[in-house]
Structures are given as structure tokens and as C-alpha cells.
Amino acid sequence: MSxxxxxxxxxxxxxxxxxxxxxxELTWIVLKRRGGRYETRDALTSLxxxxxxxASGIALGFIAWGFFLVLWELTPLxxxxxxxxxxxxxxxxxxxxxxxxxxxxRIRWVWASHVNxxxxxxxxxxxxxxxxxxxxxxxxxxxxxxxxxxxxHPAMVLFCGGLNLIYQFWIHTEAIGKTPRWFEAVMNxxxxxxxxxxxxxxxxxANYAGVFIVWDKLFGTFVPxxxxxxxxxxxVHNLGTFNPLRVAFxxxxxxFRDVTRPGLSLRDRLGYAFAPPGWSHDGSRGMTPEIxxxxxxxxxxDRDTPGFE
Amino acid sequence: xxxxxxxxxxxxxxxxxxxxxxxxxxxxxxxxxxADEARAxxxxxxxxxxxNAATLCHDGSAALIATDEGPGVVWPMxxxxxxxxxxxxxxxxxxxxxILRLPDFTAPRIRLxxxxxxxxxxxxxLEQSA
Numbered sequence: 001m002s003x004x005x006x007x008x009x010x011x012x013x014x015x016x017x018x019x020x021x022x023x024x025e026l027t028w029i030v031l032k033r034r035g036g037r038y039e040t041r042d043a044l045t046s047l048x049x050x051x052x053x054x055a056s057g058i059a060l061g062f063i064a065w066g067f068f069l070v071l072w073e074l075t076p077l078x079x080x081x082x083x084x085x086x087x088x089x090x091x092x093x094x095x096x097x098x099x100x101x102x103x104x105x106r107i108r109w110v111w112a113s114h115v116n117x118x119x120x121x122x123x124x125x126x127x128x129x130x131x132x133x134x135x136x137x138x139x140x141x142x143x144x145x146x147x148x149x150x151x152x153h154p155a156m157v158l159f160c161g162g163l164n165l166i167y168q169f170w171i172h173t174e175a176i177g178k179t180p181r182w183f184e185a186v187m188n189x190x191x192x193x194x195x196x197x198x199x200x201x202x203x204x205x206a207n208y209a210g211v212f213i214v215w216d217k218l219f220g221t222f223v224p225x226x227x228x229x230x231x232x233x234x235x236v237h238n239l240g241t242f243n244p245l246r247v248a249f250x251x252x253x254x255x256f257r258d259v260t261r262p263g264l265s266l267r268d269r270l271g272y273a274f275a276p277p278g279w280s281h282d283g284s285r286g287m288t289p290e291i292x293x294x295x296x297x298x299x300x301x302d303r304d305t306p307g308f309e
Numbered sequence: 310x311x312x313x314x315x316x317x318x319x320x321x322x323x324x325x326x327x328x329x330x331x332x333x334x335x336x337x338x339x340x341x342x343x344a345d346e347a348r349a350x351x352x353x354x355x356x357x358x359x360x361n362a363a364t365l366c367h368d369g370s371a372a373l374i375a376t377d378e379g380p381g382v383v384w385p386m387x388x389x390x391x392x393x394x395x396x397x398x399x400x401x402x403x404x405x406x407x408i409l410r411l412p413d414f415t416a417p418r419i420r421l422x423x424x425x426x427x428x429x430x431x432x433x434x435l436e437q438s439a
Binding site for chain 2: 009012013015016018019022023026030037038039040041042043044047048051054058121122126232234237238239240241242246250253254286294295298
């Protein structure tokens with residue numbers, strides 16, 4: 001077994017690039033007076049969330065790493081480190097990302113971590129850095145277990161995951177409209193990912209892809225950006241605070257409050273923790289299907305159009 | 310990357326971008342142009358609870374919304390806006406308006422800058438529905 005493999009910590013090395021790209025996007029927006037919006041407190045919150053994400057990775061990364069090393073000890077398989085293996089690992093890790101991301105929107109426990117990434121009402125390159133501080137506690141590292149058991153070295157898997165995140169940075173922009181048709185067909189793009197960040201009923205729970213949009217097309221979650229309906233960014237119920245601590249932990253606290261409400265059955269308590277966001281034991285809240293149904297009741301003309309099919 | 314390089318780079322980068330945005334005038338909070346704009350901001354957050362009326366404060370920084378399910382408030386979140394129904398709020402009168410304290414971790418304190426007459430009117434309407 002090749003235990004001593006190391007790869008560069010690509011996300012940390014990309015930090016100067018992130019800063020430079022933000023400055024370029026900001027300059028573009030100011031000079032051209034189009035292509036997005038910036039606001040100081042929103043951007044500052046996003047950047048602090050990004051810095052906190054790096055800090056939480058340094059502080060808690062050993063948990064996932066230890067888990068992966070245990071799996072690596074267990075597996076008899078070792079695919080080696082050839083370029084083809086790295087490429088295959090990257091593609092399969094992107095499939096892993098698709099499902100983790102989908103779980104992040106469909107399981108409240110995982111949403112509690114991911115929600116902060118969607119909490120900005122802006123969509124610019126700082127939004128890309130508005131990342132979770134609590135990802136470790138979702139235990140979504142288990143979704144990487146098959147890759148390691150198949151013989152991809154844990155360091156390679158994390159390297160590919162880092163490249164995946166770096167790819168996703170540039171798609172958080174309104175400065176780029178549509179890319180060439182062949183690229184839009186295969187790759188995740190700013191247009192596809194704007195849809196993912198839309199709080200419009202049409203765009204809810206769509207386009208979970210990291211790098212390859214083909215996963216959404218394959219699993220039936222793809223919704224194309226509509227010329228006539230610009231994404232409205234943010235949460236279904238937008239936050240009333242820029243405080244990073246509240247942004248990072250609000251949904252966890254909300255879960256705690258719901259799960260500990262008096263008079264609930266065990267099934268109800270589990271529902272509040274693991275059912276899709278918006279689930280409630282008495283139906284007083286709305287999940288995505290109800291939100292879409294309410295929208296169609298007000299706008300029947302949207303029936304059978306993308307996002308409402 | 311060594312922490313001795315990463316940490317200063319992150320701190321300087323974050324602070325530098327924040328200062329740059331502020332100097333460029335991108336810290337101005339949103340102002341609602343009229344009551345219709347405030348109603349639209351409410352509808353954006355609560356499409357299932359129609360606004361019957363919106364009362365905009367003198368500088369457009371907030372609006373009191375009347376609905377069949379009780380009052381609500383819309384206010385700026387930076388260049389954008391958000392809204393909350395005013396249930397179980399603790400209301401405090403200040404020298405320049407009202408402070409609403411909500412049992413809501415995501416909007417614990419709403420500061421409303423109102424003139425004297427507005428403060429009295431908004432306070433009456435919020436307390437009537439409490």
C-alpha cells in the first residue's frame with residue numbers, strides 16, 4: 001500500500017487567485033455597470049465564512065482524514081497514482097459531490113451545514129467563498145468511503161475534491177452570461193449554477209452539479225436558466241443578520257429547537273432532523289413541492305415549463 | 310501552505326476587499342422608493358401572506374406591513390431587504406425610533422429609525438395587534 005503519497009493543498013494555494021479574481025470581477029462590474037453587484041457587509045460576511053471554513057478544515061480535518069486512513073488500511077485495493085487514475089478519481093469524486101450536494105438540500109441535517117452558502121442575496125465571486133464551518137458534523141465524509149475502498153488513495157481523493165471546489169469558484173458570477181453550447185451541455189457553468197442559487201420556486205432544488213452538469217441531466221434535477229426569469233438569490237426566508245456566527249449556526253439551532261419541542265413522537269423528532277428542509281409534523285411549513293404548488297396556484301401559466309414539469 | 314503565509318494573506322485579503330468596497334461607496338443600505346416597492350419586498354418573502362397595506366417610514370428605510378395575519382416589517386439587508394412577521398416581539402422605544410427584539414436567531418433585533426409621529430403610530434399599531 002502506498003501510504004506516503006502527498007498532493008498539494010490546492011485550495012489554500014488558490015487563495016491568492018481567489019483574491020485577484022474578486023478584484024477583477026469587482027473592477028469589471030464597476031467599469032461596465034453590469035454583470036453583478038457587490039455590497040460591503042454581504043461580501044465581508046462571505047469572506048469571513050470562507051476564512052472560517054479554512055480554519056475549521058485545519059481544526060477538524062483530522063476526523064475525516066483519520067476515517068479515510070482506516071478505510072485505506074482495510075481495503076486490499078490500490079489503483080496507484082497514474083494520471084488516468086487521478087482523472088477517474090476526479091470524475092467519480094464529482095459524482096460523489098453531486099450526491100453530497102443533493103443530500104445537502106434534501107436532508108435537513110446536511111442542509112444545516114450547507115444553508116450558509118445560499119444565505120447571500122448576492123451572487124458574485126465572494127459568494128463562492130461563503131462556505132460551511134460545520135461540514136464535519138454532517139458526516140458526509142462517508143460518501144467518499146466507496147472511492148477509498150475501491151483503491152483511490154485518500155490523499156488523491158482529497159486532492160480531487162480540492163480541484164472540484166476550485167472549479168466551482170469561477171461559476172459564482174453574473175459577469176459571464178452563457179458559455180459555448182458544447183460547454184454548457186457538459187460542464188457546470190455560471191448560468192447553470194445561478195439557477196442553483198435561485199430562490200424562485202422554479203429553480204428550487206435544481207442543478208446540484210459540481211463540475212459536470214451531466215449528473216443533473218442523468219438524475220433528473222437539471223433546470224436551464226430562463227431568459228424571462230432571472231434568479232432571485234438567497235434563501236426562501238432570507239436572513240436578517242450579517243453576523244457570521246448566526247449565519248453559520250442558525251439552522252443547527254433551529255433543528256435543536258424543533259427536535260426538543262414538547263409533545264412530539266420520536267418519528268416527528270427524526271423528521272425535524274432528517275426530513276427535507278421545510279418539513280413539519282403538522283404541515284404548517286412548506287417544502288419544495290408545496291412551494292412550487294403554491295406558485296403554480298398563483299401563476300398557472302408556468303405549469304409544464306422548466307422547473308415545474 | 311504554511312500558516313505563517315496563509316493567515317496574513319487571508320486577513321489582509323479580507324480586510325482589503327472590505328475597505329475597498331466601502332471606499333467605493335458600496336456600503337449604502339437600500340432605501341425603498343415608495344410603498345409599492347416595500348410591498349413588493351414583503352411579497353418576495355411572504356408570497357402566501359398578501360400585504361394589505363404598506364406604511365413607509367420617512368427615509369424609506371423600513372415599512373410596516375398590514376396583513377390578515379397581523380403586522381410585519383420589511384427592512385434593508387445591505388443593498389437588499391428582508392421581512393419578518395412581528396409575532397411575540399419585545400418593542401422598545403428609543404430616541405430615534407423603535408427596536409424590535411424577535412425570538413428569531415436569524416433576525417434577533419430590528420432597529421427602525423422613525424421620526425416622532427411615526428414612532429407613536431407604529432408603536433400603537435404594533436401594540437394593538439400584540
